Amino acid sequence: MSLVGLTLLFCACSHTDKQLKERIISADSIAVNFFSGDGSMDTVIGVKIIRDRQQVTDLATFISDHKVKPDFDCGYDGSLHFFKTDKVIQDIYFRMEDKCMYFTFMQYGKQEASKLSLEAKAVIQSIKTRDK
Numbered sequence: 001m002s003l004v005g006l007t008l009l010f011c012a013c014s015h016t017d018k019q020l021k022e023r024i025i026s027a028d029s030i031a032v033n034f035f036s037g038d039g040s041m042d043t044v045i046g047v048k049i050i051r052d053r054q055q056v057t058d059l060a061t062f063i064s065d066h067k068v069k070p071d072f073d074c075g076y077d078g079s080l081h082f083f084k085t086d087k088v089i090q091d092i093y094f095r096m097e098d099k100c101m102y103f104t105f106m107q108y109g110k111q112e113a114s115k116l117s118l119e120a121k122a123v124i125q126s127i128k129t130r131d132k
Contacts, residue, residue, distance in 0.1 A: 017114065020107060021064035024090050027056050027082035034078040034128050041076055041093075048127050055123070056082075062120035063092055063103045068113050074100030078124070096121050 030050040036043035050056060059080065080092045080103075092105040094116055101116040 017064040017067050017107075017112075020090070020105070021060055024063065024082045024092075025057055025060040027060070027084050027089060029083045030056060030059060031081040031083065032078060032124070032127055033081070035076055041079070046128060048130070050127065055127075058123060059120070062117060062123070063105075063114055065117070066115040068102065068115050071100060072104065072111060072113070074102065076104075078128075094124065096124065 028051070032048045032050060033044050034046040034048075035041055036045055050059075060082075063080075074095045074097065076093045077096050078094055080094065081088050082090045082092070090105060092103050094103050095101065096116060101118075101121065102113045103116050103120075104111060104113045106112070
């Protein structure tokens, strides 16, 4: 395989999602739902609202940073609902288990995913434990 082919393959497997970032970084708030932790979405145990511009920017950057091809059977620990002027502009689900650290979302009618980094996990956990 040529050097150009390897470069293209590497770039296709781990690139940023600029369209997604442009859409969600413009959000004015995020509703974060935390599920029971067993991977299913049937029990919401907490909801936090984020209006801080820096946290919106940080989460948008984490989510759009590295697209991956995950195992979509991992389940979910929660969801992020990005709002702009009282309308949902993107729903994103997350899983923070060691072998399944992903953000998943629908884009162009297809389920996509990006890597959930340790830094992103720390931010989400701090949101979960904060008061109001």
